[in-house]
Amino acid sequence: MKNLYLIAYLDLKESIRAKWFLVYSLVFGGLIALFFIAGVTESQVMGFSGLSRLLLMYIQITIVILPIFILITTVRSISGDRDSHILEYMLSFPISLKQYYWGKIIGRFITVYLPVIFAMIIAVIYGAFKGADIPWNIFFLYTGLLFAMSATFLGIAFFISSFVKSSEVALGIAFFIWIFLLAFIDIALISLMMQQRVDEGLIIFISLINPMEIFRVAAISLFDPELTVMGPVAFYILDSVSQSTFVLLSIGYPLLLGLLFAFFGYKIFEKKDLV
Amino acid sequence: MIKVNNITKKFGSHISLENINCEFNKNESIALMGANGAGKTTLIRSIMGYYHPDAGEVLINGKSPIKQRVEVLKHISFVPQLPPPIKLSIEELMQYISVSANVDKELIKHYANEMKLDINANLNKSFFKLSGGMKQKLLIAISLAKESDIIIYDEPTANLDPKARDDFYRLLKQNEKEKVLLFVTHRLEEVKDLVNRQIYMDLGKIVSDERF
Ligand SMILES: Nc1ncnc2c1ncn2[C@@H]1O[C@H](COP(=O)(O)OP(=O)(O)OP(=O)(O)O)[C@@H](O)[C@H]1O
Ligand SMILES: [Mg+2]
Numbered sequence: 001m002k003n004l005y006l007i008a009y010l011d012l013k014e015s016i017r018a019k020w021f022l023v024y025s026l027v028f029g030g031l032i033a034l035f036f037i038a039g040v041t042e043s044q045v046m047g048f049s050g051l052s053r054l055l056l057m058y059i060q061i062t063i064v065i066l067p068i069f070i071l072i073t074t075v076r077s078i079s080g081d082r083d084s085h086i087l088e089y090m091l092s093f094p095i096s097l098k099q100y101y102w103g104k105i106i107g108r109f110i111t112v113y114l115p116v117i118f119a120m121i122i123a124v125i126y127g128a129f130k131g132a133d134i135p136w137n138i139f140f141l142y143t144g145l146l147f148a149m150s151a152t153f154l155g156i157a158f159f160i161s162s163f164v165k166s167s168e169v170a171l172g173i174a175f176f177i178w179i180f181l182l183a184f185i186d187i188a189l190i191s192l193m194m195q196q197r198v199d200e201g202l203i204i205f206i207s208l209i210n211p212m213e214i215f216r217v218a219a220i221s222l223f224d225p226e227l228t229v230m231g232p233v234a235f236y237i238l239d240s241v242s243q244s245t246f247v248l249l250s251i252g253y254p255l256l257l258g259l260l261f262a263f264f265g266y267k268i269f270e271k272k273d274l275v
Numbered sequence: 276m277i278k279v280n281n282i283t284k285k286f287g288s289h290i291s292l293e294n295i296n297c298e299f300n301k302n303e304s305i306a307l308m309g310a311n312g313a314g315k316t317t318l319i320r321s322i323m324g325y326y327h328p329d330a331g332e333v334l335i336n337g338k339s340p341i342k343q344r345v346e347v348l349k350h351i352s353f354v355p356q357l358p359p360p361i362k363l364s365i366e367e368l369m370q371y372i373s374v375s376a377n378v379d380k381e382l383i384k385h386y387a388n389e390m391k392l393d394i395n396a397n398l399n400k401s402f403f404k405l406s407g408g409m410k411q412k413l414l415i416a417i418s419l420a421k422e423s424d425i426i427i428y429d430e431p432t433a434n435l436d437p438k439a440r441d442d443f444y445r446l447l448k449q450n451e452k453e454k455v456l457l458f459v460t461h462r463l464e465e466v467k468d469l470v471n472r473q474i475y476m477d478l479g480k481i482v483s484d485e486r487f
Contacts, residue, residue, distance in 0.1 A: 084359055086359045092355075095375050274326075
């Protein structure tokens with residue numbers, strides 16, 4: 001156990017010093033600052049107001065950019081250390097591969113999760129200070145969603161990093177996965193839907209295998225279902241399962257997906273040469 | 276202590292180690308030599324358990340360095356051919372080593388001092404920002420402070436100035452008793468009075484193995 005903590009702790013320290021971490025924190029902190037400057041909390045649009053509107057906008061943007069951030073910064077973690085012969089030296093000490101791999105994941109998880117959650121906490125504190133009501137249910141839901149989202153994409157990134165050879169390929173795969181989840185699945189499903197040969201329940205099921213889609217729907221799941229911003233998919237789902245079931249699913253499933261990818265990544269890491 | 280049984284390691288169709296058999300025992304200091312590309316580093320990495328061989332196995336005190344790496348690596352000190360670009364600071368690197376391998380930080384400083392490397396002045400510097408020779412000095416100091424029964428060096432003196440080389444050989448001389456000392460070198464004359472066994476490799480095979 002002490003080795004696991006040691007590796008997580010040192011990876012965390014190393015990441016915090018890195019330039020990408022600074023950019024990363026500035027982006028999410030800046031986003032919140034921007035919302036306040038733009039007066040998002042004061043305006044009243046379509047029934048959303050105050051902090052809940054700000055948090056919704058924040059998570060909608062985060063759903064798009066967090067995955068690519070995590071993928072790009074993490075996709076080379078293991079393979080990069082292998083190629084630069086860092087593994088060769090660091091693993092010449094009595095540390096099991098399990099402790100090394102999972103320690104790295106835990107360290108990285110804290111690095112990517114803290115800034116996004118911290119930005120949200122600041123928003124809530126600043127909002128409360130300005131006299132806005134705090135939508136606690138939304139805040140806790142988003143805390144969970146961000147947790148699950150970080151886990152999913154970190155798992156995928158570590159999986160890729162366990163086998164990919166060159167930086168270019170790693171980045172290529174990262175971009176592909178991001179674009180694929182962000183848009184391609186939807187486009188493909190919409191065209192399927194238009195042909196009207198496939199059952200709509202099936203299409204919605206497929207679209208929800210995509211963790212990004214689940215996050216999108218979950219982000220608005222606590223709002224009034226009468227609202228027009230809610231797409232047909234969200235409407236359909238919230239109509240067919242209860243809200244609490246869906247919320248649990250939207251956190252549990254992506255979390256499991258991330259763990260599964262991380263686990264397969266570990267299996268590959270264990271089987272491959274370390275240098 | 277170290278037993279290499281019929282190891283074969285291929286990279287694609289290239290055979291880097293072909294059916295290597297050898298044994299290294301206590302109180303042996305071995306110079307491992309051979310042309311560039313002969314397979315020396317590959318052999319050392321197989322002993323360390325980094326490579327999954329295509330055939331054969333390595334046993335260290337009867338244990339596999341792959342399956343029981345933690346048990347095995349407790350007894351090995353290793354310095355690689357090229358110091359890697361580790362981003363941790365010296366302080367953090369020493370913490371990593373002292374926690375994971377139970378090495379006394381003060382002892383690392385002691386040996387660094389013997390190698391004329393001032394650690395205290397560089398504690399917060401990233402390891403990769405040290406000069407090539409300083410990196411090697413630190414890795415050597417760590418390897419000695421670990422006080423292992425098996426010491427493996429892959430050309431540790433490549434970047435050292437002549438003075439540092441003398442310091443290094445002097446320290447080794449003091450520390451080789453009751454141990455296995457295996458090191459790759461291209462300069463036999465430097466290690467002549469340190470070693471009692473010489474192994475030559477070529478094209479993935481051991482071509483000669485002499486004891487003195
Ligand atoms: N990861 C690898 N992938 C492909 N080929 C490799 C790999 N590692 C080593 N080789 C090949 O195996 C052979 C032996 O390499 P090795 O590094 O063991 O040589 P060496 O004896 O240490 O040489 P040097 O004195 O230059 O350090 C070389 O032909 C090398 O190209
Ligand atoms: Mg070599």
